[in-house]
Amino acid sequence: MTVAAPGQLNFDEVPEGCRGFDCFEKLRLLGQGTYGEVSLAKDKGTGELVALKKLKLRKEENREGFPITAIREIKILSKLRHENVIKLKEIVTSPPRNQTDDAGDIFMVFEYMDHDLTGLAQKSGAKFSVPQIKCYMSQLLKGLHYCHANGVLHRDIKSSNLLINNEGNLKLGDFGLARTLSSKDHHNAKLTNQVVTTWYRPPELLLGATKYGPPVDMWSAGCIFAELLCRGQPLFHGATEPEVLTKIVEVCGAPNEVNWPGVSKLPCHQNFKFEQMARRQRPLSDIFRHCDRHALELLERLLTLDPSKRISTKDALDADYFWTDPLPCDPKSLPKYESSHELEIMEKKRRQHQQRQHHEENAAKRQKPVQYQQRIPPSHQQSGQAQAQVQPHRPIHGPQAPVAATPRQRYEIKSRRPYESKPRRSSEGASRYYQNRGSASGWGSNMRGGNRNRPY
Numbered sequence: 001m002t003v004a005a006p007g008q009l010n011f012d013e014v015p016e017g018c019r020g021f022d023c024f025e026k027l028r029l030l031g032q033g034t035y036g037e038v039s040l041a042k043d044k045g046t047g048e049l050v051a052l053k054k055l056k057l058r059k060e061e062n063r064e065g066f067p068i069t070a071i072r073e074i075k076i077l078s079k080l081r082h083e084n085v086i087k088l089k090e091i092v093t094s095p096p097r098n099q100t101d102d103a104g105d106i107f108m109v110f111e112y113m114d115h116d117l118t119g120l121a122q123k124s125g126a127k128f129s130v131p132q133i134k135c136y137m138s139q140l141l142k143g144l145h146y147c148h149a150n151g152v153l154h155r156d157i158k159s160s161n162l163l164i165n166n167e168g169n170l171k172l173g174d175f176g177l178a179r180t181l182s183s184k185d186h187h188n189a190k191l192t193n194q195v196v197t198t199w200y201r202p203p204e205l206l207l208g209a210t211k212y213g214p215p216v217d218m219w220s221a222g223c224i225f226a227e228l229l230c231r232g233q234p235l236f237h238g239a240t241e242p243e244v245l246t247k248i249v250e251v252c253g254a255p256n257e258v259n260w261p262g263v264s265k266l267p268c269h270q271n272f273k274f275e276q277m278a279r280r281q282r283p284l285s286d287i288f289r290h291c292d293r294h295a296l297e298l299l300e301r302l303l304t305l306d307p308s309k310r311i312s313t314k315d316a317l318d319a320d321y322f323w324t325d326p327l328p329c330d331p332k333s334l335p336k337y338e339s340s341h342e343l344e345i346m347e348k349k350r351r352q353h354q355q356r357q358h359h360e361e362n363a364a365k366r367q368k369p370v371q372y373q374q375r376i377p378p379s380h381q382q383s384g385q386a387q388a389q390v391q392p393h394r395p396i397h398g399p400q401a402p403v404a405a406t407p408r409q410r411y412e413i414k415s416r417r418p419y420e421s422k423p424r425r426s427s428e429g430a431s432r433y434y435q436n437r438g439s440a441s442g443w444g445s446n447m448r449g450g451n452r453n454r455p456y
């Protein structure tokens with residue numbers, strides 16, 4: 001295991017801030033995140049490809065100065081140097097566009113990565129082998145180990161923030177929600193729980209904890225592992241925070257004072273009927289029955305409800321999973337894929353959705369209503385209207401003939417998650433098990449990347 005030791009932060013190499021945006025030729029949009037716009041660009045001097053992340057400075061923020069979250073992202077990234085952490089190369093600025101625009105734009109310049117994990121996993125034909133999954137997981141854990149050993153919590157580990165290049169290297173990206181934390185702070189700090197995108201958010205944050213530490217990232221790493229084992233399907237997908245928590249309880253069981261001492265004191269604990277939620281339990285061993293016992297053991301230790309019992313990066317890297325055949329492969333031996341990022345996948349899905357809608361509309365226009373020809377004895381035969389007058393409560397048309405599933409219905413049947421035994425219903429689940437008593441954990445807030453404008 002080769003990771004940098006604590007204290008090996010990059011204090012000497014500080015990104016330069018004097019070059020202008022015009023040193024780069026913008027090629028195409030790579031990502032449109034909540035907090036920035038990322039483009040592929042070429043360094044005009046060297047020809048090197050880079051990713052430019054434009055910082056979104058809202059007007060109000062502009063007046064008050066540079067947003068604190070951007071300062072934190074730059075400060076943290078400029079100190080981290082590790083092969084599994086994205087490299088911030090420099091900061092460049094563009095001049096104001098017009099007279100009313102007094103600030104211009106600020107860009108973070110990153111090394112370019114060919115893929116993010118969302119894009120790669122969903123790319124048609126990309127099926128990960130076991131050595132490949134081990135290779136990605138060990139790199140994710142090494143990057144996290146370096147961050148944690150240096151007192152940095154990432155707080156937004158998710159597949160679109162894991163960047164991969166065609167050399168097979170995986171690097172942690174998007175430190176927009178990261179913060180530094182000394183080991184003393186773990187017990188005292190009052191941190192926001194509105195961090196980590198909801199599907200990857202650990203149960204302690206969903207229950208409103210404000211004291212937490214590295215185990216929050218370990219939970220998210222467990223969600224990534226599950227996704228890698230399940231061909232890119234997120235394990236705890238839900239439209240709301242209570243829905244995600246319901247999914248967690250169904251898979252990991254109900255939290256109680258026996259398996260998680262102190263859970264009942266968390267702010268939102270009283271809002272949930274955990275025992276009822278756990279009745280529909282579908283344990284990890286069932287969902288991942290296709291995986292070997294070492295994979296299952298690591299997954300269970302990452303997705304442990306009690307954060308104090310959740311496995312650390314160091315122990316995870318020592319897990320049998322990484323030391324038994326088949327071993328993790330050499331990153332360089334991995335197949336090279338055409339570049340793929342979450343944005344392309346989202347746009348492809350949007351196009352497919354539009355096409356489906358268009359197709360359905362056309363199909364509906366073509367489809368004539370099926371008329372049920374009721375045979376009426378000749379002596380009583382009347383027009384439909386006259387008949388309706390005689391029998392006002394009977395429909396003029398008979399029962400509709402069964403109609404084949406529309407392309408959309410067929411898609412919905414097919415798109416059932418591989419580990420779901422029953423088809424999903426949009427209204428299914430969570431609300432039966434919780435009482436929403438206000439906003440202790442900030443429910444209803446940003447599902448995607450937490451709330452970066454809250455105090456930390």
Ligand SMILES: Nc1ncnc2c1ncn2[C@@H]1O[C@H](COP(=O)(O)OP(=O)(O)OP(=O)(O)O)[C@@H](O)[C@H]1O
Pocket residue numbers: 030031032033034035036037038051053086110111112113114115116160161163173174175176341342343448449
């Ligand atoms: N260095 C890079 N090389 C290639 N693509 C990148 C790079 N950095 C980011 N991207 C792409 O841009 C997307 C958005 O970047 P990033 O996550 O840093 O921005 P964000 O605004 O914080 O996003 P979000 O709020 O959606 O998490 C990433 O998911 C990835 O697809």
Ligand SMILES: [Mg+2]
Pocket residue numbers: 033160161174
């Ligand atoms: Mg991101």
